[in-house]
Each structure stands twice: as structure tokens, then as C-alpha cells.
Amino acid sequence: NAGVTQTPKFQVLKTGQSMTLQCAQDMNHNSMYWYRQDPGMGLRLIYYSASEGTTDKGEVPNGYNVSRLNKREFSLRLESAAPSQTSVYFCASSRRSLGYGYTFGSGTRLTVV
């Protein structure tokens, strides 16, 4: 089973460029999430989608947009990348019930220069 697949694994952008991070899950999970992980800051929620057709802001949504394309796919877009968005980005999914943990992808390491 693939679980949660993220692409790309690594990316370098110039300030002002745009890009989309892709995420797909094959576990028929209802909920999907985007987190960023920075040293000393832990995992911070950017956006989430509780179910297909819905998206909501998390803790740090500024500078990002998301699309829940279907039940399997949840993408994260940076419209105009800034150095402050240099981070490791993780996509996760869950069955949307307490007691069910997240399944994470292996991450995208993004550097904005």
C-alpha cells in the first residue's frame, strides 16, 4: 500500500515564483491536512479538509491556498513564494474520528531563495 504520496520531494524556488505541492492518499480517508515543520516550531497546521468539498484554514494559512480535488487528492499552492516559506511540508490523512491517527507522507523539502 502506498499510503500518502507527496510530490515533489525537494524543490528550490526563487522569491516570487509559484508552485503546487501534490498529495494523494489511497486509504479512502475522509480528512486531509497540510502541515509545515520548522526547527523549534514543531508541526503547524496550514490548511485542512475535513471531507471532500470542504477546506478550512489552520494555524498558519497566509501565503497558501489549497484545493481538495477529489477524495484522494489535496494540493497546496504557493502563489508568490517568500523565504519565510522555506520549510518541510507534510501532507497527512485520517479517517476523521478521534482515536484514528494520521498517516503522513514523507514530506517536501522546499527552499525559497
Place this chain on the structure above:
Amino acid sequence: TQLLEQSPQFLSIQEGENLTVYCNSSSVFSSLQWYRQEPGEGPVLLVTVVTGGEVKKLKRLTFQFGDARKDSSLHITAAQPGDTGLYLCADGSGNTGKLIFGQGTTLQVKP
């Protein structure tokens, strides 16, 4: 806003030693989860605890949930180099399944 504090932040020990890491919350946990993250990978769920006073064991790992459901601990017996990684606690929130994460404990086990 709920805050999860983990301690210690860093721990470096020799193979075979025992250790305990802690997770404390500013409010009552809904559903506490522990994850382990290895370098270059995403976190992997170890266990979920819900009931106050609950104890769960996973091989050499023992997870305990405080009676008041505001604290939890992870004890590792006879640590091995394969236990090296970042240990994260997280609490579930509402019916969206959103998790709030602590900052983590980085564990290094030297051979």
C-alpha cells in the same frame, strides 16, 4: 488555545539505558497520540490513548496517560539505536480530526 509542552527537548543516551519523555497540556486531552519521526520521513503513529490512567505497551515502549488527562509519558526500556528519532505527542480536536502537536523530543541512542 491548547499548548502541548514536551520535555526534555533533547536526549542523548547509550544503548541499553532507560528513558522517559513527557507531554503536558494546558487543557484536558481529547485523544492523545504519540508519533515517532525518523530523519527525512514523516511522523508515524505509535499509539493512541483516550482514557485517564490508561497504560499501553508496545514492545519496549510504555505509554501512560495521566488520571486527569492533562499529561502523558513515554518510557523506553533498554533503548536501541533504532529508537533514535523525534518523538511527538499530539491531541485530537473536535470532529474534524485536527491534531495539535507538541514540539517534540529528539532522542539519540548511541551504540
